[in-house]
Amino acid sequence: MEEILLSFSRSTGIFAFMHSPWGWPIAESIHFLGLSLLIGTVGLFDLRLLGLGQGISYQYLHRLVPFGVLGYSLNVITGTMFLSSAPDQYLYNPAFQTKMLLMAIAGINMLLFYSFANRQVQTTQADVSVTLSAKTVALVSLCCWCGVIIGGRLITYFRPPYHWCFWC
């Protein structure tokens, strides 16, 4: 796995860029900007579903969510750059593994929202509460993204070779 990632990184020029003097901090800045976009749009929408900001239209607030998707895309691109440039620092790192698990749960949770709750939420008046299922999805989403942030910050404190994952 490490070899595949490193080979991808080297063949695409990512490795050279990330190991240049400013490569890593530039990628980190874009990664944090993407995260902030995600929290500022999806996180805000989650808080609204949970009952905060009563009177603000669900429908219009939801129109900010595509910017959260843009932020998420920036994070996937820069995250791939980190992972492929130093795979040994991530693959065996329990903080990274937890972060990935929480991102997967957030993804499934989002699919559940758009499959079962979104239509009802979009037609709910601004001064009315959404259903319990929509609130549950919002709470799971917020918890997952908070966990993703914490996991991301902890990556640097679980450096190999002291840690590993059970499937490696």
Added chain:
Amino acid sequence: MAFVVGINLAMALRLLGVTPKLSLPGFRKFLPFHWWAVGLIGLSGLALLLAYPAKALTNPVFYLKLAALSIGLVFTWRLHKKFLDDKEPEQPLRWGASMLACWVITIGAGRFLAYTNSVLLASRFF
């Protein structure tokens, strides 16, 4: 920090004309949480500064971050006051672009801090 920057980016996007039907003064209902988060980043920032004072204080990038963060928060404070009176800024594009610039600089400078310090411990000077 992500929540503070996030809500400011959302307001900047709205000021720049994204989803114009969304009530801008309505954001005031989220802003009390924003100010709590500002308090938290203030405390954690102070703890980090106290842990390695020389590392930050000898780095010009630290002052750039502090300046951009302070200006960004002044924008938010003035917006909050307008929202409480149910008003919107008269030049929304200028406000939005300025807020966006402040927060992008804050993030960039914050990330570059770890890579630009030349001093780690104050003991170097003694």
